[in-house]
Amino acid sequence: MSVFDKIPNNVDLSNDPQLQRALEKWLPNFLSWWNEMGPEGFQGYDVYLRTAVSVEPEGWAHFGYVKMPEYRWGIFLNPSKTNATIGFGDGCGHPAYQEVPGEFRNALRRIVVTQGDTEPASVEQQRRLGVTCPSMYDLRNLFQVNVEEGRHLWAMVYILQKYFGRDGREEAEELLQRRSGNTDKPRILGAFNQPCDDWLNFYAFTMFTDRDGKYQLASLAESGFEPLARTCQFMLTEEAHHMFVGESGLERIVKRTAELMKQTKNQGDDEVRALNGIPLSIIQRYINFWYSYSLDLFGGEISSNAADFFSAGLKGRYLEQKKYEDHVISDATYSLTVIENGKLATKEVPLRNALNEVLRGEYVKDCERGLARWNKALEEEGISARLVLPSTRFHRHQGEFANHNFDLGGNLISEEEYEAKAPHWLPGQEDRAYVRELMKPVTDPGKIANWIAPPKSGVGGKPFEFEYVRL
Numbered sequence: 001m002s003v004f005d006k007i008p009n010n011v012d013l014s015n016d017p018q019l020q021r022a023l024e025k026w027l028p029n030f031l032s033w034w035n036e037m038g039p040e041g042f043q044g045y046d047v048y049l050r051t052a053v054s055v056e057p058e059g060w061a062h063f064g065y066v067k068m069p070e071y072r073w074g075i076f077l078n079p080s081k082t083n084a085t086i087g088f089g090d091g092c093g094h095p096a097y098q099e100v101p102g103e104f105r106n107a108l109r110r111i112v113v114t115q116g117d118t119e120p121a122s123v124e125q126q127r128r129l130g131v132t133c134p135s136m137y138d139l140r141n142l143f144q145v146n147v148e149e150g151r152h153l154w155a156m157v158y159i160l161q162k163y164f165g166r167d168g169r170e171e172a173e174e175l176l177q178r179r180s181g182n183t184d185k186p187r188i189l190g191a192f193n194q195p196c197d198d199w200l201n202f203y204a205f206t207m208f209t210d211r212d213g214k215y216q217l218a219s220l221a222e223s224g225f226e227p228l229a230r231t232c233q234f235m236l237t238e239e240a241h242h243m244f245v246g247e248s249g250l251e252r253i254v255k256r257t258a259e260l261m262k263q264t265k266n267q268g269d270d271e272v273r274a275l276n277g278i279p280l281s282i283i284q285r286y287i288n289f290w291y292s293y294s295l296d297l298f299g300g301e302i303s304s305n306a307a308d309f310f311s312a313g314l315k316g317r318y319l320e321q322k323k324y325e326d327h328v329i330s331d332a333t334y335s336l337t338v339i340e341n342g343k344l345a346t347k348e349v350p351l352r353n354a355l356n357e358v359l360r361g362e363y364v365k366d367c368e369r370g371l372a373r374w375n376k377a378l379e380e381e382g383i384s385a386r387l388v389l390p391s392t393r394f395h396r397h398q399g400e401f402a403n404h405n406f407d408l409g410g411n412l413i414s415e416e417e418y419e420a421k422a423p424h425w426l427p428g429q430e431d432r433a434y435v436r437e438l439m440k441p442v443t444d445p446g447k448i449a450n451w452i453a454p455p456k457s458g459v460g461g462k463p464f465e466f467e468y469v470r471l
């Protein structure tokens with residue numbers, strides 16, 4: 001029995017010697033990357049994890065104890081459709097690509113490499129969180145997210161090795177060589193080089209940054225390059241859990257903060273701090289930080305790359321088939337806000353060039369829904385304060401609004417004003433130090449840290465008190 005028989009897959013790996021050879025070289029490097037950059041301090045313990053063993057509904061949620069380095073990272077594509085066609089762009093209606101189309105090879109390679117790069121990056125960002133977990137339940141969820149991001153890396157490496165020949169094999173190696181936050185060989189996209197070293201960061205990251213993953217994957221899930229589409233479709237099933245971890249994690253912090261506020265006279269930040277909770281103002285600043293960095297992940301408001309990806313039928317809009325009738329959009333225009341002569345102005349651009357902004361718009365609506373849920377938690381506790389999303393222009397590093405200063409409401413302001421107010425808007429050293437100070441590990445089954453409320457239920461049919469990690 002070869003090692004490949006132990007890799008769950010539905011791509012007939014055992015009959016694909018070429019892919020086996022490529023994976024054979026890559027696998028040991030992946031494992032040393034995982035041991036070096038994966039969850040620190042917990043590699044030897046049994047964790048109650050979900051492993052995908054097939055793409056059928058009953059096959060992708062197998063729960064059991066596994067040591068993370070022995071996790072069965074698999075290669076899964078959703079089943080192919082008969083007579084699949086390209087769903088949008090210039091070749092709309094033509095047969096879907098089963099091999100990489102020569103003229104779009106570079107574009108496709110960039111998309112796959114960029115997507116692939118985010119997956120190990122997030123594992124690197126989160127690698128030290130285990131030692132400060134607020135509960136055993138949360139510890140398990142962290143590791144579940146980590147192993148699945150590892151599997152998402154495999155998913156992209158499969159595409160590279162299977163369809164991109166030697167270039168693809170080289171890219172697959174480089175995915176293991178870049179490092180989050182490293183100045184010489186950083187990860188590709190901005191958000192993935194930011195520190196994520198406390199649990200408030202972790203929940204905000206999985207809420208906002210993993211959610212970018214949902215929208216990017218959804219638009220690639222309808223790609224005219226069918227192997228990529230089918231890979232992304234399956235990745236989306238796992239993504240749902242990551243966003244749940246973030247959204248419910250933040251909701252639990254908000255709830256706990258509200259409970260503590262109620263115990264105080266004036267509900268002030270200092271009073272919440274005195275009770276070892278996280279004040280709403282700090283939560284708001286973390287939201288502002290990760291939301292704005294995640295907005296950057298959609299790319300520039302006006303992008304010829306986005307237009308090219310769409311024309312080529314490689315990357316469409318969110319729910320392209322379901323939501324739209326015109327999948328060619330050759331003449332349509334879109335009006336967006338830009339900066340002209342130092343002022344905000346409206347500009348009409350070809351819709352194809354505005355597709356990053358269109359996708360970002362879908363994302364924003366989804367984030368607003370999450371905020372409403374957290375505010376409902378505040379309301380239920382009888383607290384009148386509310387959390388908000390800043391303007392999409394605030395604190396941007398990509399696109400039209402980068403290199404300009406905006407307040408939370410999206411008004412252009414001077415650099416001096418921005419610098420003076422930034423400490424109220426974004427987490428500073430002091431906020432981060434305070435949050436880190438609160439992060440004392442709680443690992444007794446059923447116990448929970450003081451700054452967060454327990455979850456409503458456990459995972460995989462088990463109660464919150466279950467021993468999710470055998471320490």
Ligand code: BYC
Pocket residue numbers: 110111112114115118119122149188189190191209210211212213214216217296297298299300301302303304305306315356398399
């Ligand atoms: N940081 O035309 P533009 C996930 C670059 S998350 C740094 O405006 P484009 C996950 C851009 O590369 C989902 N650089 O943008 C979540 C270009 O560079 P070049 C990840 C950036 O190309 C949590 C230049 O700026 N998936 O899965 O239309 C945990 C001008 O680009 C950034 C994908 O991203 C940035 N934020 O769109 C784990 C899908 N933004 O060519 C996992 C694949 C832009 O001048 N990627 N640049 O060197 C894409 O579709 C596109 O590459 C982007 C950018 C949407 C990211």
Ligand code: FE
Pocket residue numbers: 119148149152213
């Ligand atoms: Fe992922």
Ligand code: FE
Pocket residue numbers: 149210213239242
């Ligand atoms: Fe994810």
